[in-house]
Amino acid sequence: MAGKRALVVYDTKYGATEQIANWIAEGINDADIRHVDDVEGLDYDLVVVGTPIYNDMPSPRIVDFMDKYRDVLLNRKVALFTVSVPYDMTPERAKRYAGQKELKRLVDHVKGTIIASRAFLGKIDLKEMTELDRISLRIRYFLKGYRLKEVNFTNRDDAVGWGKNLYDLLTRPPEAIPPEPREK
């Protein structure tokens, strides 16, 4: 790719979204990558925005970022991804996880052309979590009738592959890219 044409912006608390953002950037081939607090400008053809999901919500910092740059993003290609671990996830279900609910919460904040969106699965690492997060997550699972356990559904091939798809979309002429349908 001649010059930097893509930026990956992410927020993360425990590193899963950052890891996936890095894999996506690798797939896009020489994309820039920035934590949402360190974004200096959006002078790129494609802006990829990724957020972890906590308590059914995207990161408030990512939502603020999208609202702050709303007008700029109107004139950019935008791709969105979420990272979450639904309480009822199993390795079997993980293979065909679509995460429409998680994505919708993010899509609603974008006015620009969304060329792609994807819900990735993250990880639950009880050791690295704060006591407060561990307790609140235990309660959350308990209320749903599930037991909290450690899992890691992050998948390098998936994320790099999605990045490669974005690269293909980016290098295609704009008229060849239909916008993603939005649920009303």
Ligand SMILES: Cc1cc2nc3c(=O)[nH]c(=O)nc-3n(C[C@H](O)[C@H](O)[C@H](O)COP(=O)(O)O)c2cc1C
């Ligand atoms: C306190 C807490 C609340 C969470 N709430 C949700 C949730 O509502 N839905 C969900 O699918 N995953 C939820 N998760 C799982 C996270 O989305 C998952 O751990 C993800 O990998 C976190 O990304 P990060 O490592 O980039 O912070 C929660 C995790 C924690 C610790």
